[in-house]
Amino acid sequence: PPGFVSLVGAGPGDAGLLTRRGAERLRTADVVLYDALVDPAVLALAPSAHRFHVGKRAGRPSVSQRAIERLLVRAARAGKRVVRLKCGDPFVFGRGGEEALALAAAGVPFEVVPGVSSAVAAPALAGIPVTHRGTSAAFAVVAGHAEASYGPVLDGLAPGTLSLVVLMGVGERAGIAARLRARGWAAETPAALVLGASGELVHTWRGRLADLPGLALPPDRTHLPGTLVVGAVAALSLRSPHSTEAQPAARADARPT
Amino acid sequence: PPGFVSLVGAGPGDAGLLTRRGAERLRTADVVLYDALVDPAVLALAPSAHRFHVGKRAGRPSVSQRAIERLLVRAARAGKRVVRLKCGDPFVFGRGGEEALALAAAGVPFEVVPGVSSAVAAPALAGIPVTHRGTSAAFAVVAGHAEASYGPVLDGLAPGTLSLVVLMGVGERAGIAARLRARGWAAETPAALVLGASGELVHTWRGRLADLPGLALPPDRTHLPGTLVVGAVAALSLRSPHSTEAQPAARADARPT
Incomplete structure (x- = not known):
């Protein structure tokens, strides 16, 4: 056969x-x-x-x-x-x-x-919806491993009109933030970085776009895949009642403690 | 409990x-x-x-x-x-x-x-990859049901820098195409409309952005959910050998006939 x-x-x-x-x-x-x-x-x-x-x-x-x-x-x-x-x-x-x-x-x-893409699921597992009524009506997904690839894409996105999700961009986070700032995205734009979203070592950082270049990663988690979210939705944190930072709302094991 | x-x-x-x-x-x-x-x-x-x-x-x-x-x-x-x-x-x-x-x-x-989003899966099931090396390094996903929602998003996307996926936009396809043309997207930009991607009645139209406003839907399929793709990837058609139009490559049942 x-x-x-x-x-x-x-x-x-x-x-x-x-x-x-x-x-x-x-x-x-x-x-x-x-x-x-x-x-x-x-x-x-x-x-x-x-x-x-x-x-x-x-x-x-x-x-x-x-x-x-x-x-x-x-x-x-x-x-x-x-x-x-x-x-x-x-x-x-x-x-x-x-x-x-x-x-x-x-x-x-x-x-x-087809599979569940980390572009949507990694933010979700950290409590961030890529779209949210009244906050974001669209999202863009970009690969962040090389400036030659992400540069022209980021240059083409008007600041603040959609949620931006960057995959494979942890190592380039300073360059990505600089490019967005140069394009006119505000320093205060909420940003989040989710490391190892669906594993035991999940780590979520939240801050402002301006803080991203100076962000230090936890040394034991630099090997984990990272998903970067930029835009108003990055300030949201949808958590189940009684859940802890180690057990974010959106994880499957998030049961009341 | x-x-x-x-x-x-x-x-x-x-x-x-x-x-x-x-x-x-x-x-x-x-x-x-x-x-x-x-x-x-x-x-x-x-x-x-x-x-x-x-x-x-x-x-x-x-x-x-x-x-x-x-x-x-x-x-x-x-x-x-x-x-x-x-x-x-x-x-x-x-x-x-x-x-x-x-x-x-x-x-x-x-x-x-999280679930498999139609934004990626509907194009995939019609043989269209939302990203493709050398063709598209990013994609944006927009809800197309109301111009008040999609208008500002489309206005913020530089023409041709990413693949555009519009969900719930079949009824607004003329308005969406007009808005993109006004923003500077070329008339010749490839476009595709996938109706009922994962069902028995799947129907895929391919053409140019300029053809979208005049597109007539098959009368028996106007009730199906539609996914619109605009950008160079919409011209791709990844089909399994021996598959037919009724059995697109990406469908699970696409076995050689």
Whole structure:
């Protein structure tokens, strides 16, 4: 029988935020190729699959994008049910589009299983709604790893007209803040940084846009994925009664203590 | 025992795109309050719950937002496990923030279970990635139901710097296109409209921004939720080999024929 590739969004981390279809594809997978930040609890849903880590991590050699595409094609041609497991959603900075094109070019049938994107879920898990009636009627999502990429986008956003969510921008937070200030965003604009939103080590900083460049991260959490929110919604903190800072309202385990 | 409210994102329709935690909350729910466009297959996951439709539909009376909040509070105070089930994600135009604030004000413990947003998933299911390397490094999501809301947002977006996704904007498509053209977006900018992305009646139109005002919808599908995409990514069509228009690549059932 011909193989098949499922490009699956793993969600923001927590295995409870994987979709039911994603879980089903993992359960029946022969081969799983997964990214660096995919949670072990998600991988554990594919106990019988051969699992390969193909993710990129700062400072370590990684499998190239072309090599990943070759691996996908080769496994599918060998008749395998292949899951390509990506953090968040495959089409939100996940290079899922490139892999879909490579599979189509090779004649390999595939599907896309969308996932919960960290762009919305990480703020939500910290009590920040990316839209809120009377506060924000829109949001923009930008990748913050390189100024060549985020610069032109930020330059094109009129100050304060929407919520801004920056993924992969923790290391560039000073440059991002400077670019927004230069574009006219007010120093007092609320800002928040959520580190490791869906894990045990979740850490949320809140302040003003002007404070972002000088922000020091907790040393034990600099490895965690970070989501930056800029705009009026960043000042909101939707917390369940009786919840504590360590148990934000929006976490699944936030029960009254 | 005290009651508890889960604000759950149902995803874009298809029950396979509900999260595992969302499904678990439905399974154990005593009461479910759900919106108009939630799929019956999702509701079927809560067989033992009392289920109440509180959604808004054009032309019909609906339960007011304040009344929904009172229902949530009352059910939780009666000790019930309550699920508030919303299309897509609770914080992407879902008024989840207002309900969270109302629950907090009433002392009712709650959680948020993020969902797959139609803003990303509806384009994906039609073969359109909202970001794509070399084509789009960012996207903005706007609610298109009222010009007073989308107008200032669209005026603040420099033409062509990101992918634009408009939810709930099918009826306003002419006004949205006019506003973008006035802002300087080129007539030739690719545009796509996805109707009923995750259902049987999925319909995708592709064209140019200039064609959008004159677009006639299939008469049998005007009731379906629509997602509008404007920008270079709208010209992409990531399709699995052997798939047909009726079975777009990104649909779960897209197997070779």
